[in-house]
Amino acid sequence: MHVDDDALALLALGETPSAADAEHLRTCERCTRELAALTDVVRVGRSVTDDDVLVAPAADVWGRISDELALGTGGAGGGSGTGLQAAPSLASVPDAGSENRTSEPSTPDAPATPSGTAPDGDLAAVVPLRRRRAAPWIAAAAAAGVVAGGAGGAWWAGQDTSPAPAVVAQASLDPLPGWQATGEAVVEESDDGTRTLVLDLDAPTGDDAFREVWLIDRDVTRLVSLGVLDGTEGRFTVPSGLDLSDFAVVDVSEEPYDGDPAHSGDSILRGLLDT
């Protein structure tokens, strides 16, 4: 007997198979293949982080497309959008993106107020990419009041309240070429599991730029912003779902006040956590 489809789905999630199912899986290619496919779906699903928030393009992109394709020449494309044209792009961000979620009370695509400067209204649409805390579908579920207790908690930055944190990792930070700077990074873990990256730098500060703290994975292909470092010391909550053995590179960058939330490419210091 093949493994029941419902059971395969549960196994893919990591639940324990019955003895009979385990025995069957040892020999059945069909069930093994099916399980592998579902396990892969679970893997990708679990890899979704709070960074994976969909961000609508700036409001004028549709206009550019419409222009380039000369749309609406025979139809409804004309001046009917005047009310929307006047809307600032910040307000219009959810408009293009949340079509299928508009019934959700939390308005998932509503941008958080940017904490940095956003000189260009168009850029406001980008800011939520890293400022948001929970993936929209989780936020919606939480807002609906269905998810109780710690549900979804993996993506919420923890509260730094517990005393006597233990040091679980550290790194000495070395300057990149062109910089005169040194620093130390320590990861503290409190009783409730909250991890905090504590930075202490010896580095000059400029007036026309600020510093941002990042964790980068070992392949240097993905990065997570922990926030802005003001001065030479700072504490940053590490998202509880973030695997520090993977995201082990601590990076401090210099960021211009251009409203672009991406890494500037100008790293001052880096170090590898001994996780």
Added chain:
Amino acid sequence: MMSATALAPAPTTRRPRLTSPRHPTTSAPPAWSDDEVARAFAVGDEAALAEAFRRWSPLVHTLALRTLRSTHDAEDVTQQVFVNAWRGRAGFDADRSLAGWLTGITRNVVVDVLRRRSRDQRDAVAVAADGVPVATDAEVASVAERLTMADELARLGEPQRTILSLAFYDDLTHDQISERLDLPLGTVKSHIRRSLLRLRDRLEVTRAR
């Protein structure tokens, strides 16, 4: 600032914006299913293009933004993807997923931009050598998967979304979920199975390109 825009020519020409509506103004029936949008798109219904933009431009734009890390380039890519898709709609099989097709186009356009950038960067900037992430083809594919997943998770109704959230991120077993949500075991199990299959379908489309 590592200005990608200085390095890579814009993929498409920016047009004057003065006379353009800022949002799709042709209106599609609000109740169109994704399949209906795809079919109308394939036969050249402009309302379907506008609707496709409403539904999937966040996915296209975010994929470009995450891999190119430049707002300007991401907007240009978004423009180019929808323009290419519309002009190339004869090559779209309406029985397939329009979202998946658009994602595939996006990946191609993004990879083109990355290639152009790395060519231009070789002598212009040494920054990449410092290890600042530069997305590779594989990374683009991986981001596309995650975003597709995030998009599909967001489209799950209740209680499926909550059930999957508890199973994925809180590692609850199906009987714990059943207890917590006060739903019959069989209901929880079948929701989990059907949701996973739905996610798998969506992923397969993205991977198939």
